[in-house]
Amino acid sequence: xAKTSTLSVAVQKSLxxxxxxxxxxxxxxxxxxxxxxxxxxxxxxxxxxxGLERPDSGQVCLGDTCWxxxxxxxxxxxxxxxxxxxxxEYTLFPHLNVRKNVAxxxxxxxxxDRLMSLFGISHLADKRPSAISGGERQRAAFCQALARxxxxxxxxxxFSALDAGTRRSLRSELKDIKSELDIPVLHVTHDLEEAExxxxxxxxxxxxxxxxxxxxxxxxxxxxxxxxxxxxSSL
Amino acid sequence: MxxxxxxxxxxxxxxxxxxxxxIAAPIACMLAFGRFAGKxxxxxxxxxxxxxxxxxxxxxxxxxxxxxxxxxxxxENVTGQRLVFSFTGIxxxxxxxxxxxxxxxxxAAFEKLDHRLxxxxxxxxxSRTQAFVRVIIPNSLGGLAASSILVFAHSLGEFGVILxxxxxxxxxxxxxxxxxxxxxxxxxxxxxFLMSAALVPVSFLVLVLINRINRRR
Numbered sequence: 001x002a003k004t005s006t007l008s009v010a011v012q013k014s015l016x017x018x019x020x021x022x023x024x025x026x027x028x029x030x031x032x033x034x035x036x037x038x039x040x041x042x043x044x045x046x047x048x049x050x051g052l053e054r055p056d057s058g059q060v061c062l063g064d065t066c067w068x069x070x071x072x073x074x075x076x077x078x079x080x081x082x083x084x085x086x087x088x089e090y091t092l093f094p095h096l097n098v099r100k101n102v103a104x105x106x107x108x109x110x111x112x113d114r115l116m117s118l119f120g121i122s123h124l125a126d127k128r129p130s131a132i133s134g135g136e137r138q139r140a141a142f143c144q145a146l147a148r149x150x151x152x153x154x155x156x157x158x159f160s161a162l163d164a165g166t167r168r169s170l171r172s173e174l175k176d177i178k179s180e181l182d183i184p185v186l187h188v189t190h191d192l193e194e195a196e197x198x199x200x201x202x203x204x205x206x207x208x209x210x211x212x213x214x215x216x217x218x219x220x221x222x223x224x225x226x227x228x229x230x231x232x233s234s235l
Numbered sequence: 236m237x238x239x240x241x242x243x244x245x246x247x248x249x250x251x252x253x254x255x256x257x258i259a260a261p262i263a264c265m266l267a268f269g270r271f272a273g274k275x276x277x278x279x280x281x282x283x284x285x286x287x288x289x290x291x292x293x294x295x296x297x298x299x300x301x302x303x304x305x306x307x308x309x310x311e312n313v314t315g316q317r318l319v320f321s322f323t324g325i326x327x328x329x330x331x332x333x334x335x336x337x338x339x340x341x342x343a344a345f346e347k348l349d350h351r352l353x354x355x356x357x358x359x360x361x362s363r364t365q366a367f368v369r370v371i372i373p374n375s376l377g378g379l380a381a382s383s384i385l386v387f388a389h390s391l392g393e394f395g396v397i398l399x400x401x402x403x404x405x406x407x408x409x410x411x412x413x414x415x416x417x418x419x420x421x422x423x424x425x426x427x428f429l430m431s432a433a434l435v436p437v438s439f440l441v442l443v444l445i446n447r448i449n450r451r452r
Contacts (some may be wrong), residue, residue, distance in 0.1 A: 052357070082360065089351065094374060191248055
């Protein structure tokens with residue numbers, strides 16, 4: 001499959017309290033930040049794109065290739081989509097050391113070494129995931145996802161379990177690296193500032209629907225809150 | 236005291252312990268993660284040897300493995316040997332009898348695995364078989380060890396099924412439990428006492444080992 005393909009998603013799925021109905025595209029080389037309140041359907045959306053769940057109806061296509069198309073009954077298994085996914089919690093394999101985790105699905109060992117060096121975890125190669133910090137584990141998870149040379153990168157709140165300092169540092173590393181990735185990147189986050197900092201475009205999802213107003217409303221509230229704090233502290 | 240029955244019991248337990256994970260692990264995996272019609276029936280079938288009286292299980296195995304039984308005839312055609320009253324016969328019976336004792340701890344270990352690891356494996360391009368070999372098994376070694384030790388201990392004490400399928404042929408099918416039974420029948424109580432006493436510390440040690448493994452898990 002050729003890279004530099006656009007991800008196009010138009011899916012519907014009935015959830016417990018509402019219906020997920022989302023339609024958007026994400027260009028290759030750009031990062032779309034998916035934001036929304038808890039339970040808005042962001043993770044379900046990512047899981048549908050990854051092929052871990054099926055939508056009730058709709059399509060998930062990368063370029064001309066449809067991975068999911070309910071009309072024609074197409075459903076490509078997750079293992080065949082060749083995508084990278086970094087979950088919120090660490091999902092490194094506990095029985096393998098960091099290098100073996102990163103190289104788990106990689107065909108190019110040089111790429112493994114390059115990525116580990118890029119994310120600054122080369123010195124942790126022989127350590128087990130249980131022996132390294134949360135931030136280091138997420139760095140290794142990023143390397144593992146990218147070592148496969150994926151055609152699409154999905155990030156499901158990858159920084160939410162980290163402390164503020166590590167989050168800032170990883171966020172900035174991701175911003176640097178994303179410019180080198182020639183693939184669509186979808187980044188789910190509940191952190192609006194993170195979405196604004198990293199996202200080339202923002203996809204706000206509220207109660208299962210795309211809701212641009214939700215994001216602008218939340219940003220306004222956030223800015224006015226920051227402004228009041230600033231004014232309060234300067235008094 | 237006869238030592239040969241102990242050697243045979245240990246040999247039977249060893250081979251059962253060695254072979255059974257290859258049968259039990261895929262079944263445990265199917266029961267832990269599979270979603271298919273008739274799962275309850277498969278589950279019940281696998282657990283059946285645990286609730287059936289050993290003589291009943293032994294009888295049915297004798298029917299299947301006997302000279303007129305499907306498996307017995309097939310075996311005789313291929314090897315020219317009888318399956319019943321042979322070591323291979325009691326080994327097969329032991330595998331059937333021990334299956335639930337191997338499947339249950341393995342299934343519990345598989346169900347305890349973080350489901351996201353399997354999703355990760357899938358995302359990273361692994362097929363179900365590859366995920367089983369590269370992710371599920373290496374992360375369930377405690378369960379595998381507990382299952383193997385339990386099967387070993389259980390095989391040492393087998394009596395009813397072995398007697399039905401293997402009889403009591405010295406050097407071939409006369410295992411320790413059968414030798415103890417025969418000693419009692421022949422009123423050789425000293426022999427029976429010694430042989431029985433020898434089995435107690437072995438079983439005790441095995442249980443201690445299982446408890447230690449379970450605590451580590």
